[in-house]
Amino acid sequence: MKAAVLETLGKMVVKEVPIPRVDDNSVLVKIKACAVCGSDIRIFHHGNSRVNPPQVLGHEMAGEVVESGKNVTKFKPGDRVAIGADVPCGECVFCEAGIGNNCQINYAMGYQFAGGFAEYVLLNRIVVNYGPVHKIPDHVTYDEAALAEPLGCVLNALELSNIKLCDTVVVIGAGPIGCMIIEVARRMGATRIIVVQRSRPRLEMAKKFGADVYICSSEEDGVARVLEETEGLGADVVITSNPSPEAQIDAIKMAKNRARVNFFGGLPKTKSLVTLDTNIIHYKELFVHGAHGAMPIHHQKAVELIASKALNIKNYISHKFVLDDILEAFAVAEAHTGMRVVVNP
Ligand SMILES: [Zn+2]
Ligand SMILES: [Zn+2]
DSSP: OEEEEEEETTEEEEEEOOOOOOOTTOEEEEEEEEEEOHHHHHHHHHOOTTOOSSEEOOOEEEEEEEEEOTTOOSOOTTOEEEEOSEEOOSSSHHHHTTOGGGOSSOEEBTTTBOOSSBSEEEEOHHHHHHSOEEEOOTTSOHHHHHTHHHHHHHHHHHHHHTOOTTOEEEEEOOSHHHHHHHHHHHHTTOSEEEEEESOHHHHHHGGGGOOSEEEETTTSOHHHHHHHHTTTSOEEEEEEOSSOHHHHHHHHHHEEEEEEEEEOSOOOGGGOOOOOOHHHHHHHTOEEEEOOSOOHHHHHHHHHHHHTTSSOGGGGEEEEEEGGGHHHHHHHHHTTSSSEEEEEO
């Protein structure tokens, strides 16, 4: 089969490799769509402690089951499935507690397990038993289903932020994830959604997702404007969905007393030591928390949301490439000029 193999840092080669062999407990899926995530680009350039090259990246995928082991009862050839990233080990203290995205091993597709930038992907026993693999209805396309992975991460994040009816929510960073936050927060009851974004073209692109206020923070002071929009009080929920330390510093200044502040976007390793005025957290009694990945249940709910057309998931796909052009797909994704870039192997 054809696969895009990350051979060393910065070197990904599309080449022929053997099709993985199915054992009694595993499943082979023919990949129809795999979207490029910011983390794929980070791994491509800087590596990751959980990725040991040569490896096939890609964790936002969908495809068709073509073969299943004799012990597998959940899936059969012909099933159309969406596949997410984080795979609970099923046995550690966190997996037992039902929070598999906090798993101590933190297996993931496209990390320890080969991912979706290939014609086929193997779902091993752990993935089949505990992983984020969910059937999709016929009316959902593979391209759409691939985006259940990032959407699932958004569902996990917003659940942790405990979005409530009539909340004012600030989203800092209007990439595809930020735009998904707008739409899901609205569904969860937020009545006022304020988007803060540095780049003007990116902000303009986010306008079709229906937030109430759009602030371009390279043209005006984002913190001052959020306070002005909230009668000086700040927002009930502030979520950072970008890799910027400044966004975290600003987030606590935009928060209302007792607000939830979600550092959803991870920072580059060299920039994650951030100086915050913790007295703001102290006096405002803020709840500052993080969010990372998703549990299989979030992936399943994301599939349901996409199937129900609660979000028009097509709006999140701006480019499509064949596998041979994966380097171009990565370059387009890295340029941040569009939304999600989908590769169709
Ligand atoms: Zn992703
Ligand atoms: Zn575990």
